[in-house]
Amino acid sequence: MTARAAVTARAAVTARAAVTEGPLATSECYARLRPVLQSYLRHLVPADDVDDVVQASFVDLWRTRARCDPARSVEAWALTIARRRAIDYLRSRPLPAAPLGDLAEPPGDDGRDHATRFADAAELRSALSALPWPQREAIELAYYGELSQREIAERLRVPVGTIKARTARGLRRVRQTLTAARA
Numbered sequence: 001m002t003a004r005a006a007v008t009a010r011a012a013v014t015a016r017a018a019v020t021e022g023p024l025a026t027s028e029c030y031a032r033l034r035p036v037l038q039s040y041l042r043h044l045v046p047a048d049d050v051d052d053v054v055q056a057s058f059v060d061l062w063r064t065r066a067r068c069d070p071a072r073s074v075e076a077w078a079l080t081i082a083r084r085r086a087i088d089y090l091r092s093r094p095l096p097a098a099p100l101g102d103l104a105e106p107p108g109d110d111g112r113d114h115a116t117r118f119a120d121a122a123e124l125r126s127a128l129s130a131l132p133w134p135q136r137e138a139i140e141l142a143y144y145g146e147l148s149q150r151e152i153a154e155r156l157r158v159p160v161g162t163i164k165a166r167t168a169r170g171l172r173r174v175r176q177t178l179t180a181a182r183a
């Protein structure tokens with residue numbers, strides 16, 4: 001038997017005796033099982049409420065101590081009770097409610113934004129299609145291809161200055177087209 005197994009076996013015997021024997025043994029039981037229950041309950045209930053659920057678990061352990069089977073693990077029995085108390089605790093908590101004032105305007109899109117963006121995209125596609133091919137190509141690679149001006153120049157095998165001029169002229173022409181369409 002390893003040292004760890006021996007310590008665990010000794011703790012189990014002490015915890016079992018603490019649960020099944022008289023009231024003086026409850027502090028021993030609490031000292032042995034509290035860290036185990038706290039560690040387990042940290043995964044089930046909010047951190048601020050772990051100690052309350054541990055306390056409720058020990059009350060339940062004490063109340064049902066006559067049902068403890070000495071042939072079985074006290075830790076498993078205590079963890080089962082702790083799990084049940086955690087579930088009871090979580091079910092008893094009120095569900096969070098949003099103030100009615102916050103619900104007056106629904107969050108997110110209601111369709112109008114989608115329609116506006118769709119219309120804007122159609123206008124932009126129309127304005128881009130009216131550009132000469134070299135300007136359109138430079139703008140599409142920059143905005144849709146997410147390439148830098150240097151990368152565009154390398155891909156098209158033209159000087160960087162030419163790409164800058166094509167992009168600037170194309171954007172100016174797109175702006176004019178969109179402004180005229182909205183006026």
